[in-house]
Amino acid sequence: MADTQVTWLGHAAFRIDSPGGKRIYVDPWLDNPKAPDGEKSPERIDILVVTHGHGDHVGNTVDLMGRFSPQLVTQVEVQGWLTRNGVDGLEVPGLNKGGTREIDGISFTMTDARHSSSSDQGDYLGESCGVVIGFENGTKVYIAGDTCVFGDMQLIARIYEPDVAILPIGDHFTMGPKEAAVALELLAVDKCIPSHYGTFPLLRGTPEELQRLSPNVNVLTPEPGETVTV
Secondary structure, three states: OOOOEEEEOOOOOEEEEOOOOOEEEEOOOOOOOOOOHHHOOOOOOOEEEOOOOOHHHHOOHHHHHHHHOOEEEOEHHHHHHHHHOOOOOOOOOOEOOOOEEEEOOEEEEEEEOOOOOEOOOOOEOOOOEEEEEEOOOOOEEEEOOOOOOOOOHHHHHHHHOOOEEEEEOOOOOOOOHHHHHHHHHHHOOOEEEEEOOOOOOOOOOOHHHHHHHOOOOEEOOOOOOOEEEO
16 A cells, blocks of 8 residues: 655645545645645645644635535534534534544544634634544554643553654744654654744744754655655
8 A cells, every 4th residue: 555645735734645545635724825836726635634723724724625525624613613604514523632533444533732722703713633643554643733742742652653743843833843852752753744834934943953852753844845755
């Protein structure tokens, strides 16, 4: 079976092509300042994952749900807000922390994250979440969403045994490289893809600093639009 292909789309947005051929979009803010022009209009979306309600993560979800009608994986409050904002056909209720949903042989488990969650209009949208995705070939990717480091990342490692972590490193709104390096120790992974950095000058954390602080981890640093295999 093929490997899992992860394409960074700038900021916290990712396209993941699963070994079984499913196309997954995560936190699809596809018109972020770092998004490549060629990636702003998807060809298809099978599954769409939203970690929390902030505009830089919900992004283009309402439009994309209308265009492609993918399966949606998000927290129950975010799903309710999307329904109130015109997204139809959501037959399966949204998840919450600790819950797992399987779609076409791929598992999605919501985990804790330490951050806030609200719409741009101030609506309460639950709490920020991470998600562990278990792919058809057994590879497990932990997407932390927006968060600081927290001790229960040890439980994520113990229960779900992720192979790779996608961690925010920009600082200011999330953890920076120093906290992310500790997160990698707690998660016990040997591969990391940094995200949520470089979009604006305020997000000053760098992959180079994370690699310096985590010499035993392979910090993968795709450019926006570039694909890495995990």
